[in-house]
Every structure is written in C-alpha cells, then in structure tokens.
Amino acid sequence: GHLSPENEALVARRARVLGPAYRLMYETPLHLVRGEGVWLYDETGRAFLDAYNNVASLGHCHPRVVEAIRAQAGVLATNTRYLHTTILDCAERLVARFPAPLSQVMFACTGSEANDLALRIAKAHTGGTGVVVTEHAYHGITEAVAAFSPSLGAAVPLGPHVRTVPAPDRTRAAPGEVGAAFRADVEAAIADLRRHGIAPAALVVDTMFTSDGILPGPAGFLRGAAEAIRAAGGLFVADEVQPGFGRTGEAMWGFQRHGVVPDMVTLGKPMGNGQPISAVVMRPDVVERFGREARYFNTFGGNAVSCAAALAVLEAIEAEALQANALRTGRHLLERVAAVCAPHEAVGEVRGAGLFVAVEFVADRADGAPDAARAARVVNAMRERGVLISISGRHHNSLKIRPPLVFSRADAELLAGVLAEALQATA
Ligand code: PMP
Numbered sequence: 368g369h370l371s372p373e374n375e376a377l378v379a380r381r382a383r384v385l386g387p388a389y390r391l392m393y394e395t396p397l398h399l400v401r402g403e404g405v406w407l408y409d410e411t412g413r414a415f416l417d418a419y420n421n422v423a424s425l426g427h428c429h430p431r432v433v434e435a436i437r438a439q440a441g442v443l444a445t446n447t448r449y450l451h452t453t454i455l456d457c458a459e460r461l462v463a464r465f466p467a468p469l470s471q472v473m474f475a476c477t478g479s480e481a482n483d484l485a486l487r488i489a490k491a492h493t494g495g496t497g498v499v500v501t502e503h504a505y506h507g508i509t510e511a512v513a514a515f516s517p518s519l520g521a522a523v524p525l526g527p528h529v530r531t532v533p534a535p536d537r538t539r540a541a542p543g544e545v546g547a548a549f550r551a552d553v554e555a556a557i558a559d560l561r562r563h564g565i566a567p568a569a570l571v572v573d574t575m576f577t578s579d580g581i582l583p584g585p586a587g588f589l590r591g592a593a594e595a596i597r598a599a600g601g602l603f604v605a606d607e608v609q610p611g612f613g614r615t616g617e618a619m620w621g622f623q624r625h626g627v628v629p630d631m632v633t634l635g636k637p638m639g640n641g642q643p644i645s646a647v648v649m650r651p652d653v654v655e656r657f658g659r660e661a662r663y664f665n666t667f668g669g670n671a672v673s674c675a676a677a678l679a680v681l682e683a684i685e686a687e688a689l690q691a692n693a694l695r696t697g698r699h700l701l702e703r704v705a706a707v708c709a710p711h712e713a714v715g716e717v718r719g720a721g722l723f724v725a726v727e728f729v730a731d732r733a734d735g736a737p738d739a740a741r742a743a744r745v746v747n748a749m750r751e752r753g754v755l756i757s758i759s760g761r762h763h764n765s766l767k768i769r770p771p772l773v774f775s776r777a778d779a780e781l782l783a784g785v786l787a788e789a790l791q792a793t794a
Pocket of ligand 1: 476477478479480482505506507508573577606608609635636
C-alpha cells in the first residue's frame with residue numbers, strides 16, 4: 368500500500384502541530400473516520416476488521432454506551448464533590464463483581480492514573496517504596512509509573528526503588544515449575560531491595576503479561592509470588608487494565624485464574640468502552656491511611672458522564688453474555704490461528720486466553736531466536752488485507768491479537784484466513 372496525497376498531507380499536518388512524540392501504527396498509516404461493532408472504516412469507506420482495540424471492548428460505538436453518555440451529558444456532568452447517584456450505582460455494580468474483601472473503589476481517568484494512585488496508596492499503607500514488576504511490563508505514562516514500566520526502554524530509566532523479574536515465558540521454566548520460579552524471582556527482587564535499604568511497597572503485575580508477550584502461564588502460578596510480597600510487608604497489585612472486564616473468558620478478571628485475591632486491582636481501557644474512566648478497587652483497610660492523610664480529588668475521575676458509560680458497560684457485558692463469548696469465540700480463534708500457523712517453521716508458539724491471542728515468531732526453532740522483522744511484516748500484510756492487529760513482547764516478535772469481546776466465529780474465520788495469506792506473503 369501507499370499513502371494517498373491527502374493522507375500524506377495529514378501526516379505533515381500532524382508533525383507540524385502535534386510535534387515529534389506521537390507514533391502512527393502501520394507502514395501505511397490508517398485514516399479512520401467511523402467505527403461500528405468490530406469494524407473500522409477509513410476515509411474511502413473501506414472496512415477493516417478490528418482485532419486490536421480492547422478499549423472499544425463491546426464493539427465501536429456500542430448503542431447502549433452511546434445512549435448512556437448522551438443522556439447523562441444532557442443532564443449533568445460534574446464531579447465527586449457533590450452527592451450523585453450515578454457514581455454510586457456504578458461503584459456498587461463494579462465492586463459486586465469482585466471477591467468480598469475488595470469492596471471499595473476510587474475513580475480516575477486513565478490506567479496510568481489508576482496505577483499512580485495505587486502506588487501512592489501502597490506507599491501510605493506499607494511505609495515502603497519498593498516496586499517489583501516484570502521485565503517488559505508497561506503500567507503507564509506518569510513520571511512515577513513510567514519509572515516501573517521497563518517496556519519504555521533505556522530512554523526512560525527505571526527508578527532506583529524498582530526491581531524486575533522475568534515474565535513466565537516458555538524459556539524460563541517448565542509449566543509445573545513456573546509458580547516456584549516466579550516466586551523465587553520475586554523473593555530475590557525483594558531481598559535486593561532490602562540490601563539497598565528499600566522496603567517493598569508492591570508487586571505490580573498485569574495478570575496476562577500483555578506487554579511481556581501475552582503470557583497466560585499456568586493457572587494458579589501467581590499465588591506464591593503474592594504470598595512472598597505480603598510476607599515482606601508489601602501489597603499485591605493486579606493491573607487488570609488489559610485482561611479485565613471479561614477478556615480472558617474464564618472470569619471477569621485475570622487474577623481469578625490464579626485463585627488469589629489481590630490487595631488492590633487497577634482498571635482502565637475497556638471500562639468506559641472509549642469514555643475515559645479508570646479505577647482502583649481495594650480492601651478498605653488498605654486505603655484507610657491514605658484516605659485519612661492524603662484525601663483525593665480528581666476533577667474528571669468519577670465524573671457523572673464517565674460513570675454512566677462504565678455502568679452501561681457492566682450492564683452490557685452481562686446482558687450480552689460477553690465473557691462467555693470471549694471464552695467460546697476465543698477458543699475457536701486460538702484453534703484456527705494455531706491451525707494456520709502449524710505449517711510455518713517461523714512460528715515458535717501460539718498461545719492465549721479468551722480473546723487474547725499471541726503468535727510468536729522465531730528465526731530458529733531450535734534456539735528460539737526471536738524474529739521481530741517477520742512479526743512486523745505479518746502485521747502490515749494483514750493491515751493491507753483489511754485486518755488490524757499489532758505487536759507485543761520483550762523482543763517485539765509476537766503478534767498481539769486482541770479483538771472486541773463481540774467478536775464472532777465468522778470474524779475469527781476471517782482473521783485466520785487473512786493470517787494464512789499474510790504468512791504466505793511474508794515467507
Ligand atoms: N497498565 C497496562 C497493563 C496497560 O496496558 C496500560 C496501557 N497500555 C496502562 C496500564 C496505562 O493505561 P493508560 O494508557 O490509560 O494510561
């Protein structure tokens with residue numbers, strides 16, 4: 368593909384006014400004008416199957432959410448300094464979806480803000496400052512959160528209070544040993560913090576290890592690590608910004624696969640189906656000291672319009688049985704993707720959970736040497752053929768397939784067919 372003169376002009380206009388820090392996806396960037404369900408439309412009216420955007424998790428412009436936003440925006444749009452029932456309806460509906468001790472929630476606008484708040488709460492509760500995360504984790508953009516987001520790379524140094532542990536990829540440990548290995552790594556990280564005079568505040572993990580390459584790992588393996596951080600006086604924080612709200616199919620939240628109840632859970636992305644809203648859900652005792660000493664006001668966090676959207680999202684997930692669809696369609700998608708990848712030596716592994724699928728490319732199957740270039744070529748070849756996905760992983764060599772929860776069996780077939788073509792075309 369090539370960029371039309373009109374889109375060339377948009378790229379130049381962007382660079383002029385938005386400056387140098389933004390990045391566009393795909394060799395031929397997309398100019399989108401409309402979305403509906405699993406489809407995105409460009410300026411020429413061409414439809415693209417969206418298998419990437421987990422924010423519009425119910426599908427683009429879901430009528431129930433659009434109507435909830437419209438109705439609330441037309442009546443009142445204000446903040447947490449007033450009594451208002453929409454925030455309470457939303458909060459109660461949300462915490463009802465969590466195991467009992469996680470019964471309080473605070474709202475913010477982005478996943479980064481939720482993680483930033485979780486860190487502040489953890490520091491207040493534990494008196495510690497140390498943070499343990501996985502090697503290629505991403506938790507957000509604020510100065511404090513970027514300091515524990517190693518996927519940002521060398522340009523954004525980790526804080527001196529941050530330690531990393533390997534994510535549970537297949538090169539680290541046999542399936543039966545993942546839990547013990549992960550726990551031992553977390554214990555070593557905590558010991559190293561202590562050696563430097565730093566008390567731990569939190570172990571923060573994305574329970575699907577999205578940025579590390581989408582690594583579900585064996586069910587239950589997080590339990591030991593959660594015990595280890597608690598034994599050291601820190602908190603276990605589950606970052607559910609990516610896996611949360613039913614995507615993994617088996618449960619509403621990724622941590623539930625592990626039979627563990629976190630001390631805090633952070634939420635974002637799909638929470639408002641595109642309306643900016645995020646949250647920290649926690650045990651009351653965890654936030655008690657922070658609440659007493661620090662208070663919290665976030666102008667837009669918990670605003671009535673965003674809460675109306677989030678409430679509609681929770682209702683739609685239940686009304687449309689979207690978690691069950693993520694499980695059923697996700698299984699089919701994983702099977703079909705694995706089948707079309709099977710003949711290709713370049714595919715080292717196909718893995719996933721629910722509507723979260725990764726295809727890992729290797730230059731050499733024997734030593735597992737990563738092939739990032741092939742993964743990038745496949746992503747662009749699929750975009751040329753009208754299916755949108757992206758890349759993940761420490762070595763940028765895994766396809767990230769992460770469609771809306773309303774993805775159908777037919778959509779999965781379409782994706783698998785296009786993936787097969789893209790694999791051929793890039794061999
Ligand atoms: N945590 C995880 C696991 C994420 O994937 C992201 C966003 N990619 C964030 C936090 C940050 O969310 P936001 O971009 O809304 O600040």
